[in-house]
Amino acid sequence: MRLVLSILMLASASASAEPVTVTLRTGQVVQASDITMSPEAVVLKTSSGETAIGWHEVRSIGGQASPAAAEYLADADKAWRGLSRLARGDRVAAEPLLESVFAKLAGHTGPTAAAVSEGLLSCRVARGAQALAIEPYLTLVLNNPVLVSSDLLDEQTALFPSLPPIWGNEAGLASAVTSVAWDDFAKWETRGRARQLAELYTAAALYEISGQSALPAITPVDEGVKLVHEMIVARLGNERERAESRRLLAARLDGDLPDWQSAWIHASVGLSLLAEGDDHESRLGIVQLLYVPAQYAQSQPYLAGVCLAKASVRLAEMGRSDAAVLLAGELARDYSRHASLEHPIVRELIKQYQDQSTPAAPSEEDA
Helix, strand or coil, X not given: CHHHHHHHHHHHHHHHCCCEEEEECCCCEEEECEEEECCXXXXXXECCEEEEECHHHXXXXXXXXHHHHHHHHHHHHHHHHXXXXXXXXXXXXXXXXXXXXXXXXXXXXXXXXXXXXXXXXXXXXXXXXXXHHHHHHHHHHHCCCCCCCCCCCCCCCCCCCCCCCXXXXXXXXXXXXXXXXXXXXXXXXXXXXXXXXXXXXXXXXXXXXXXXXXXXXXXXCCHHHHHHHHHHHHHHCCHXXXXXXXXXXXXXXXXXXXXXXXXHHHHHHHHHHHCCCCHHHHHHHHHHHHXXXXXXXXXXXXXXXXXXHHHHHHHHHCCCHHHHHHHHHHHHHHXXXXXXXXXXXXXXXXXXXXXXXXXXXXXXXXX
């Protein structure tokens, strides 16, 4: 009996010692003495040590690990094809491939999750799907916990300049909030920037949906979270907190800021002033909002469109219909695919603008 067990143990050891052959998309073949596979990565043990690579880099796996690798290779192929299409500039073809793979990787860490979330974030923001961009953004942040290596994220703050916590309408926000906040934010780390940003972006989205939201009780862990926190408090805090956050945000403008931060701050201060409900402060808020399309239309087109829409709606509410119609017309003309065009008040204002711009048909007397 002992002899039989010894033979079985030797056979098992021999099988596990069989080398693994990994063929990469570049054509390079890697011989590994051992391999560990998960949805997040392929970890290879070679003579030079352990190396983790993303599934999007893997073409095939041979040897003892081949049967176990089969369940991952379909998604590996989708990730590679999606990222390849994105590299060629074909975001339309890339997004559904990356979306399919990301469904299993949201809130995960590793080279596959980092590459796929970065690609999907790029696709969604490029087409103005800001709400759907929140989760891939947070997953990318989760994969950049200390030093920022992603080219999309700001190196100093880990924020994505094209994704402020401000939206033009409610489209997609409810489902985004549900996914991000699922099981009390369980998919994000318990502390750190990803978790804090998840709570802050969720609070801002809920405010956009319902006009009210609880302010997250957090102490920002870094400068990026601190900026977003000030922006959220400026809208969601009590009267004293809102005023203090506006002061802090305005003080930032005295420094040497990149354009995207200045645009975020002007928009946040403007929206905060609109929330006060006073006509005088609303006028000041509208000035802040209109500064964004005036100065940052090229670098911040989504936010510029949001500011135009918010300003036009408030002017309409204040009885300044002529000015509201003009701003709505500018939005329709310069931001023809912007999500804010779907706001019901904006739609009505645009209709009025178009009616005013359409020459009247000649009457019989003119004929």
